Amino acid sequence: xxxxxxxxxxxxxxxxxxxxxxxxxxxxxxxxxxxxxxxxxxxxxxxxxxxxxxxxxxxxxxxxxxxxxxxxxxxxxxxxxxxxxxxxxxxxxxxxxxxxxxxxxxxxxxxxxxxxxxxxxxxxxxxxxxxxxxxxxxxxxxxxxxxxxxxxxxxxxxxxxxxxxxxxxxxxxxxxxxxxxxxxxxxxxxxxxxxxxxxxxxxxxxxxxxxxxxxxxxxxxxxxxxxxxxxxxxxxxxxxxxxxxxxxxxxxxxxxxxxxxxxxxxxxxxxxxxxxxxxx
Amino acid sequence: xxxxxxxxxxxxxxxxxxxxxxxxxxxxxxxxxxxxxxxxxxxxxxxxxxxxxxxxxxxxxxxxxxxxxxxxxxxxxxxxxxxxxxxxxxxxxxxxxxxxxxxxxxxxxxxxxxxxxxxxxxxxxxxxxxxxxxxxxxxxxxxxxxxxxxxxxxxxxxxxxxxxxxxxxxxxxxxxxxxxxxxxxxxxxxxxxxxxxxxxxxxxxxxxxxxxxxxxxxxxxxxxxxxxxxxxxxxxxxxxxxxxxxxxxxxxxxxxxxxxxxxxxxxxxxxxxxxxxxxxxxxxxxxxxxxxxxxxxxxxxxxxxxxxxxxxxxxxxxxxxxxxxxxxxxxxxxxxxxxxxxxxxxxxxxxxxxxxxxxxxxxxxxxxxxxxxxxxxxxxxxxxxxxxxxxxxxxxxxxxxxxxxxxxxxxxxxxxxxxxxxxxxxxxxxxxxxxxxxxxxxxxxxxxxxxxxxxxxxxxxxxxxxxxxxxxxxxxxxxxxxxxxxxxxxxxxxxxxxxxxxxxxxxxxxxxxxxxxxxxxxxxxxxxxxxxxxxxxxxxxxxxxxxxxxx
Numbered sequence: 001x002x003x004x005x006x007x008x009x010x011x012x013x014x015x016x017x018x019x020x021x022x023x024x025x026x027x028x029x030x031x032x033x034x035x036x037x038x039x040x041x042x043x044x045x046x047x048x049x050x051x052x053x054x055x056x057x058x059x060x061x062x063x064x065x066x067x068x069x070x071x072x073x074x075x076x077x078x079x080x081x082x083x084x085x086x087x088x089x090x091x092x093x094x095x096x097x098x099x100x101x102x103x104x105x106x107x108x109x110x111x112x113x114x115x116x117x118x119x120x121x122x123x124x125x126x127x128x129x130x131x132x133x134x135x136x137x138x139x140x141x142x143x144x145x146x147x148x149x150x151x152x153x154x155x156x157x158x159x160x161x162x163x164x165x166x167x168x169x170x171x172x173x174x175x176x177x178x179x180x181x182x183x184x185x186x187x188x189x190x191x192x193x194x195x196x197x198x199x200x201x202x203x204x205x206x207x208x209x210x211x212x213x214x215x216x217x218x219x220x221x222x223x224x225x226x227x228x229x230x231x232x233x234x235x236x237x238x239x240x241x242x243x244x245x246x247x248x249x250x251x252x253x254x255x256x257x258x259x260x261x262x263x264x265x266x267x268x269x270x271x272x273x274x275x276x277x278x279x280x
Numbered sequence: 281x282x283x284x285x286x287x288x289x290x291x292x293x294x295x296x297x298x299x300x301x302x303x304x305x306x307x308x309x310x311x312x313x314x315x316x317x318x319x320x321x322x323x324x325x326x327x328x329x330x331x332x333x334x335x336x337x338x339x340x341x342x343x344x345x346x347x348x349x350x351x352x353x354x355x356x357x358x359x360x361x362x363x364x365x366x367x368x369x370x371x372x373x374x375x376x377x378x379x380x381x382x383x384x385x386x387x388x389x390x391x392x393x394x395x396x397x398x399x400x401x402x403x404x405x406x407x408x409x410x411x412x413x414x415x416x417x418x419x420x421x422x423x424x425x426x427x428x429x430x431x432x433x434x435x436x437x438x439x440x441x442x443x444x445x446x447x448x449x450x451x452x453x454x455x456x457x458x459x460x461x462x463x464x465x466x467x468x469x470x471x472x473x474x475x476x477x478x479x480x481x482x483x484x485x486x487x488x489x490x491x492x493x494x495x496x497x498x499x500x501x502x503x504x505x506x507x508x509x510x511x512x513x514x515x516x517x518x519x520x521x522x523x524x525x526x527x528x529x530x531x532x533x534x535x536x537x538x539x540x541x542x543x544x545x546x547x548x549x550x551x552x553x554x555x556x557x558x559x560x561x562x563x564x565x566x567x568x569x570x571x572x573x574x575x576x577x578x579x580x581x582x583x584x585x586x587x588x589x590x591x592x593x594x595x596x597x598x599x600x601x602x603x604x605x606x607x608x609x610x611x612x613x614x615x616x617x618x619x620x621x622x623x624x625x626x627x628x629x630x631x632x633x634x635x636x637x638x639x640x641x642x643x644x645x646x647x648x649x650x651x652x653x654x655x656x657x658x659x660x661x662x663x664x665x666x667x668x669x670x671x672x673x674x675x676x677x678x679x680x681x682x683x684x685x686x687x688x689x690x691x692x693x694x695x696x697x698x699x700x701x702x703x704x705x706x707x708x709x710x711x712x713x714x715x716x717x718x719x720x721x722x723x724x725x726x727x728x729x730x731x732x733x734x735x736x737x738x739x740x741x742x743x744x745x746x747x748x749x750x751x752x753x754x755x756x757x758x759x760x761x762x763x764x765x766x767x768x769x770x771x772x773x774x775x776x777x778x779x780x781x782x783x784x785x786x787x788x789x790x791x792x793x794x795x796x797x798x799x800x801x802x803x804x805x806x807x808x809x810x811x812x813x814x815x816x817x818x819x820x821x822x823x824x825x826x827x828x829x830x831x
Contacts, residue, residue, distance in 0.1 A: 037353050047317035047324055054319050069501060076569050077577035079606045092519045095641040095655060096614050112801060114765050117745055120702035120711050124769050124777055128803055129434050129820035133481045139490055140548045141521055145659055145676040149709040183773040185805055185818025186438055191774040
């Protein structure tokens, strides 16, 4: 009987006083001073770098609840990907790997022309110094997709703009592979690789000269490659008096464009040499 | 006492005195503190006010470096600066001992008994922990305000002149309005003070205002109704465009939520409100945290089914799902799939369902010193974009993948390999790249380090890149990053193009809430059809200065 009374007393007795455990705190964690100080429950200080997710930049001032939620069981796993906490403003285009363009210090993008190298369109020449929205124009979704690997996809307007100018691309029959003639730095100063078939410009003494240094006009292009424009004027640079003197021993020499070209084409395989000296 | 005994006593006394002196000297030399933990900017010390530390003191480590004491408790302190675990520093000399004050004699037993009775009969409330009200959840925020003003200049040699833009950005995230309501705002105002032809983007609008978000929301971590109204960026609805309307749902404790949304869709370029386009749909958000030792630690999934009518894509029916998981502590993975069908003639006559997008991201850390990161993107939908007045580009179908591996060889050396490819499915043009990067993260000790990299590139515009990057920082107050780059690109011009670039980024924390950032990038063409540094050589410069505040 006495044993029964003792058992009943034990069951009915209030539980022994225990340490005050804040709701949700880990039952085994009693080292309050690891996070709290006697000054109050907040602010809380904790060395987060030991968790494998060091708090850097703006994360230093983030509240614990912003990531861990209302639970104070900080052992509960929290995803470390950016997208787990930050809402995507790019409508999913870049997934949840924000760190490719952003860092914890600011949302200002760290993605510059150098990083653009790791895409399908390296920003060469002038492309590196224009605002992003000149190409990526969707502001609403902050998207950056675009089928711009082909020059003409973006520069069709510029091709059409040559109509009526001295270098009317369509009239001259120029192709739409812009980079075969133009450098990405600027449109002016283009090279015409096909010109070598008629008169070498890619190398030799005439390398790098501009079209209108020789041609009197560019509005009457013959079909490229036929070498029949008839507008090249050698005498713009080569004075007749000088050339007549230097060609005194050449039979049949005449100071005329056609006669110059009969010997000096500078094309591969002609066997004719360039003049030793050019006097302007 | 005999003479021998006196001598022995004197020697013993001398020994005791000498021993006490030595102990005192050893105690003086041993007054050092050490660093218990270290983050990039903050150190945790094993000494506090009891050892004489006070906020503002500058501690110099016996190895190298220093830090400024931030907060002090009786036995611990935090310190702003750079250091390593185990770094030691000299503690300040202890204050001279206070003269011992003799306490008054104890009260009589009668007085003590009287005081004891008073204390025993006085009621006192127990001290308890009360969690702050206001809900929680992953998205719980205390509210923040970001604001900044910027000036940017783009300049190209031989061009018609520089482009100058001034801009002001502002963002308010979850600012409490009372009653559980919060305000979200995200806007940017830009003014072109100088622009010159050719201009593709909004050539007739030197002043531009973009408002991405201006909404009032109520979303409690404890569950219950959740809604947002205004210009809404729908909360965690994958792939959904912003809308002028509302999102309403029901939230469960733990963060899961289901609901609907609908409204007008603003213009894709100007963000101007328009009733010509709109959207409506339903969504489901689910997330679950598992036991710390389980295989799957965290799982989040989001789903959207919507009718979307936008100025760029027209009328479409879209479905999208996103799944993100943390698997053990070694792997994070995410999968996003979007399908869509044109509904140009109404929902009753849908075109063939197309795979608009597949995106996979994974980050693994098989061992602590090795991390692997990769992604794959398939963009199957055409994304028209404006290109100058009245012109629209169609395209955007592409594939992209990248994979990088980083090995922390030592505490100060990291060796990485970067690789990837990108294919434009419209033109079938592809580029691939791969190369190493070596980082000496503590070459300058606590002040920073350098990294060197090289990448070989193949494809329609082959080439190679090399760079040297220097990062220097000072106690979280100033950070300077400089990068010297060289690029060679082939088949992008009539001849190979060599370029040299220098970019610099300076971040200065002017105060607890204000920062200044200055970024510059300069490039020059080293060859090509023009003479080096000649008037027509391709030289260019971008300079961007920003004063930003966070409150």
